[in-house]
Amino acid sequence: MKISFRNDVLKEAQRIISLYPRKESSLLPLLHIAQREFGYISDEVEAYIAELLQIPPIHVREVVSFYTMFRKRPLGKYHIQVCRNISCSLLGSDGLIDYLKKQLGIDEGETTSDGLFTLSTVECLGSCGTAPVIQINDVYYENMSREKLERLLEELRRGG
Amino acid sequence: MELLLTKRFSIPDAFRIEVYRETGGYRSLQKALQMRPEEVIEEVKKANLRGRGGAGFPAGVKWSFLPKEKKMPVYLCVNADEGEPGTFKDRYIMLKDPHLLIEGIVISSYAIGASKAFIYVRGEFLDCIDTLERAVKEAHREGIIGEKVMGSSFSLDIAIHRGAGAYICGEETALIESLEGKKGRPRLKPPFPAQKGLYQCPTIVNNVETIACVPYIVERGGEWFANLGTEKNGGTKLYAVSGHVKRPGVYELPMGTALREIIYEHAGGIIDDLRLKAVIPGGSSSPVLTPDEIDVKMDFDSLARIGSMLGSGAVIVISEKACMVKTLYVLARFYAHESCGQCTPCRNGTSWMEKIIKRVEDGKGRKEDIDLLLDICDNIKGKTVCPLGDAAVMPVESFIKKFREEFEAHIAFKGCTVSYEREGVLNV
Ligand SMILES: Cc1cc2nc3c(=O)[nH]c(=O)nc-3n(C[C@H](O)[C@H](O)[C@H](O)COP(=O)(O)O)c2cc1C
Ligand code: SF4
Ligand code: FES
Numbered sequence: 299m300k301i302s303f304r305n306d307v308l309k310e311a312q313r314i315i316s317l318y319p320r321k322e323s324s325l326l327p328l329l330h331i332a333q334r335e336f337g338y339i340s341d342e343v344e345a346y347i348a349e350l351l352q353i354p355p356i357h358v359r360e361v362v363s364f365y366t367m368f369r370k371r372p373l374g375k376y377h378i379q380v381c382r383n384i385s386c387s388l389l390g391s392d393g394l395i396d397y398l399k400k401q402l403g404i405d406e407g408e409t410t411s412d413g414l415f416t417l418s419t420v421e422c423l424g425s426c427g428t429a430p431v432i433q434i435n436d437v438y439y440e441n442m443s444r445e446k447l448e449r450l451l452e453e454l455r456r457g458g
Numbered sequence: 459m460e461l462l463l464t465k466r467f468s469i470p471d472a473f474r475i476e477v478y479r480e481t482g483g484y485r486s487l488q489k490a491l492q493m494r495p496e497e498v499i500e501e502v503k504k505a506n507l508r509g510r511g512g513a514g515f516p517a518g519v520k521w522s523f524l525p526k527e528k529k530m531p532v533y534l535c536v537n538a539d540e541g542e543p544g545t546f547k548d549r550y551i552m553l554k555d556p557h558l559l560i561e562g563i564v565i566s567s568y569a570i571g572a573s574k575a576f577i578y579v580r581g582e583f584l585d586c587i588d589t590l591e592r593a594v595k596e597a598h599r600e601g602i603i604g605e606k607v608m609g610s611s612f613s614l615d616i617a618i619h620r621g622a623g624a625y626i627c628g629e630e631t632a633l634i635e636s637l638e639g640k641k642g643r644p645r646l647k648p649p650f651p652a653q654k655g656l657y658q659c660p661t662i663v664n665n666v667e668t669i670a671c672v673p674y675i676v677e678r679g680g681e682w683f684a685n686l687g688t689e690k691n692g693g694t695k696l697y698a699v700s701g702h703v704k705r706p707g708v709y710e711l712p713m714g715t716a717l718r719e720i721i722y723e724h725a726g727g728i729i730d731d732l733r734l735k736a737v738i739p740g741g742s743s744s745p746v747l748t749p750d751e752i753d754v755k756m757d758f759d760s761l762a763r764i765g766s767m768l769g770s771g772a773v774i775v776i777s778e779k780a781c782m783v784k785t786l787y788v789l790a791r792f793y794a795h796e797s798c799g800q801c802t803p804c805r806n807g808t809s810w811m812e813k814i815i816k817r818v819e820d821g822k823g824r825k826e827d828i829d830l831l832l833d834i835c836d837n838i839k840g841k842t843v844c845p846l847g848d849a850a851v852m853p854v855e856s857f858i859k860k861f862r863e864e865f866e867a868h869i870a871f872k873g874c875t876v877s878y879e880r881e882g883v884l885n886v
Contacts, residue, residue, distance in 0.1 A: 317615075317617040318617065319531075319574065319657065320638070320639075320657060322638060322639035322640075323619075323637055323638055323639045324639065325639035326619070326620065326621065326622050326636065326639065327619065327620055329622070330581070330620055330622065351639075353639075357640075360641055361639070361640065361641055364624065364641040364642065365581075365621075365622035365623050365624050365642075366622070366623035366624065367581045367582075367622040367623035368622060368623075382788065382791075383543045383742075383788060383792055384543050384544060384701070384738075384742055384774055384785065384788050384789060384792075385543070385544055385700035385701050385706075385774060387784075387785070387788045388700075388701045388702060388774075388776065388780055388785070389701070389702075420623075421541075421543070421625065421792050421795060421796065422541065422542075422543035422544070422545075422625075422742075422792070423582055424540045424541065424545065424546050424549055424580060424582065424583065425546050425549065426543070426544050426545070426546050426698065426700035426701075426706070426772070426774075427546050427698060427699070427700050427706040427707045427708065428706070429700060429701075429706070433582065436584050438582075438585075
């Protein structure tokens with residue numbers, strides 16, 4: 299089935315396109331919307347966005363693969379991203395990563411078999427003053443510790 | 459000291475336009491609109507406002523590089539990509555005082571003759587994007603942006619653009635490429651963006667903090683601003699302090715405050731009163747300093763004199779509990795991950811360095827590895843399209859120069875001899 303935005307989303311997309319002097323400039327924002335709507339950027343989504351902006355699909359593909367926030371496959375319900383850069387590392391992010399791997403029984407880049415959690419490491423999240431920092435879906439959790447993480451996982455597992 | 463950029467941080471609702479106006483906001487814009495654009499640029503020049511994004515280039519001078527003849531539209535791009543590890547200052551300006559940034563944007567756009575401005579915000583900062591969008595709406599409603607700004611003949615639109623996770627897009631020409639809907643690959647300079655930038659039109663790229671200084675410069679004059687800092691380094695500076703300090707955070711202090719004062723007075727000293735081992739003074743790419751160097755004044759020229767950089771003003775404090783090899787590995791891995799890959803020396807060099815430092819860290823290093831690393835540095839330095847190559851080299855060279863014995867010990871004793879916990883100092 300051919301993929302397309304719902305009407306209200308299409309309106310949102312058109313408003314965004316109109317913000318730019320040239321519509322190709324809206325590619326990143328539109329991909330963000332597409333990812334929000336469809337969960338990830340499949341080949342169909344790439345083709346749809348290319349058509350919407352009248353640009354070559356190959357161009358969309360290159361852009362999607364360049365930027366780390368765009369995903370080519372579905373992730374778990376909760377995407378846990380642990381900052382591994384300097385300030386977080388100095389304050390124990392490695393320990394948090396080890397802990398998560400053990401608790402979830404997965405490695406970096408993997409998703410638990412129940413589809414609940416995906417674990418990733420990321421570079422500096424720009425919040426180094428509250429290190430260690432992790433991001434779950436769109437939200438930052440700051441000044442993390444093992445105890446806090448334990449509680450958080452518990453809540454998420456309960457569907458919180 | 460009187461706070462400027464952070465003065466509203468303690469006012470809970472300062473992100474609302476009413477509160478911003480009650481506390482003096484948008485008066486500088488009114489004043490600027492009575493001035494000629496050249497006069498505004500002149501004040502910014504007098505202010506010795508050096509770019510806060512990393513390079514420290516004088517903002518007023520950059521603005522005067524725009525072509526005198528206006529044949530094409532001029533754009534202002536505000537760099538809110540905030541990706542340099544250790545840096546977290548622009549985030550707070552956007553969250554706590556978004557109208558200060560907007561006022562700075564409107565004045566700066568007026569000065570350079572732009573009728574369209576973009577704020578390029580790193581993709582993860584959704585809270586900043588929400589706050590800015592709300593503020594832009596408010597400003598529109600009150601006639602501060604849009605057609606006929608505050609009843610003048612000047613018009614301006616502001617668009618907020620969300621990035622998508624690529625450190626390199628903080629580099630100004632990569633940012634422009636990204637804003638054009640492309641991969642963020644830096645362009646060769648010259649031509650500089652002021653000549654050919656967004657859509658090949660004259661473009662000014664400035665950091666959030668740089669732009670946020672502009673309303674104060676217009677309000678009280680360039681000379682006043684210049685006098686807040688040191689010679690050729692005007693104003694106050696947001697120092698973002700992280701790592702092994704008791705009170706990490708953003709501190710607004712006069713430009714040129716001593717590093718020792720920042721660490722021990724403002725940030726409260728080292729966690730658990732451990733001994734200081736090293737400080738990275740200006741974001742991950744700035745060469746590391748040793749404890750005997752921390753009396754340096756934190757301005758662009760003073761740090762350059764001792765072979766480092768103020769960069770973004772992000773102070774990363776490292777105590778005796780940290781292993782310098784491990785810490786360098788974290789940085790080397792970062793640069794290898796973020797290289798855009800278009801220049802061979804950077805693409806290959808950064809991943810070789812990552813691999814070699816990893817091997818040293820893991821106790822599998824060879825005697826010749828240290829010199830090999832320095833060799834790779836020589837092959838990257840000055841041989842790349844953008845400064846990321848050099849940025850990757852500077853930590854490697856400076857760590858080896860100043861902490862060579864730690865690298866040698868890792869190789870001789872086949873691993874780490876520092877009591878570095880995998881959990882870090884906090885033992886989280
Ligand atoms: C690899 C790289 C990353 C950069 N990242 C940022 C950034 O995140 N934010 C920023 O303001 N400047 C960044 N810069 C500096 C910009 O290229 C540019 O100099 C700056 O935005 C100009 O603004 P300013 O003069 O106000 O500092 C980066 C430069 C390089 C080489
Ligand atoms: S130096 Fe590195 S990041 Fe910069 S353009 Fe070359 S490959 Fe890309
Ligand atoms: S190093 Fe983790 S947020 Fe910056």
